[in-house]
Amino acid sequence: MDSVLLIYKGIYILAIFGISLLIATYSTYFERKIAAFIQDRVGPNRAGPFGLLQPLADAGKLFFKEEFIPARANKVLFILGPGIAMLVAAMSSAVIPFGDTLILGETTFDLIAIDVNIGVLYIFGVVSLGVYGLMIGGWASNNKFSLLGAIRAASQNISYELAMGLSLIAVLMLSGSLSLKVIAEQQAGFNWNIWYQPLGFLIFLICAFAETNRTPFDLPESEAELIGGYHTEYSSMKLGMYLFAEYINIFVASAVMATLYFGAYNFPFMENLRNAFDDPVLGNNVVTILGVGVMFAKIFAFIFFFMWVRWTLPRFRYDQLMKLGWNILIPLAILNILLTGGGILLYDYFTKG
């Protein structure tokens, strides 16, 4: 039994890792296609049918480019930077429940890699580490533009982490648990957290954009003022790693938003569907498989939203960014906590007498 579970977990973690990489790879393709659609162009259409092999061609090109390390750069940290960025990005999908349970024969398989009871804190911790890859890489390049990009990244991430944590607290007050699996289970059917936490979701969404360094918060790499920001000196696959880590971060941020606010793998009338089958095991499995599909549909919807915003909005100015984070989002998040607390107390007062 134990060895079966161990092998299953190993395969599952590998699968999740592979899926994150695959989605990140094809995010680059869809980013360009969506950009092309918004700007009334065609987009990549040469490599393969509809340009579907474009990500492979891009990766091949990056691999064959010259591996360049600046002469006065700190070599160890210069190589370590993209590695850290990639590692941290790939770590966070471990605690996300992509589905409910599959029952095969006697065994029940949970569709979650590690079900820890501090899942939300784990995500938060990994997110807060994400900035090291950027900072170390930017500093090690020994280039003022890279350093400025790194410093912008650090101050931006620290500023928006606070508002992000505060907006999460309201969700935790509702759910009473730090486990993402429990939070997902509580949103069964159409009972999603977004109905109770619209303001919290908005704050979390904005902070997710800031934490993944996406437009309108891509100041660390704003090419107009900083050339390329923290990855100015990077070439070849080391640059590819940075860009790739950004797409994995988008995938994970989308998955976290879908889990926390949009009901994870739950969809309306899932209980009716489950009860429609005579065999409870078959019903459970069908609902789970549909749920996994629904979860990924939600994730793709969020990834699309990330891209939509990128090609619609211009970039913030640096002082606007700081003002939004500290003067608007944090007070709003605290207000949200107060409102949620008041709401819970009122609900308890009226329902429990």
Added chain:
Amino acid sequence: MTESLFFFFASLTLLCAVMVVIAKNPVYSVIFLILTFFTISAHYILLNAQFLAAVNIIVYAGAIMVLFLFVLMFINTGKNVQGTVKGSIISKIAGAVAGGLLFVVVVAALKDVTLGHPDPATYNSQVGMVENLGKVLFTKYMLPFQLVAVLFLVSMVGAVMIGKREAGEQNF
């Protein structure tokens, strides 16, 4: 299993902590300090205190060390940082003596410490879980918890006061 893991993490912690002190480049020191926090978090997990482990990473590795690195990057910008730790032979001797004295004090203080031996029959292994920790904080240790909150508020207000721009000062 747990015991060998403990010894592995303990030796790793010590190695990283020593590297923090002997690394010549201050940026390396900070990176080793971050690694030290990670290995300490591993100890917390071995002790079944997952909440402490996560908070240790979030607060120390995720926020405070980023600020350390931030400041160091500003100080060292553009310069070759190799060999910043210099000193005459006298300061080295003074440092060794001071460190040795501190070590003696620590040994003397730890000499009479009795380690707690919880009764296995009544000991609750789930005591470090986040639910239990929260209950204890909000019942048994309510006053210290609130006092710490007030202390944080005071320091936050102080930081805002220091960082505030005076009237007439240039805005960017």
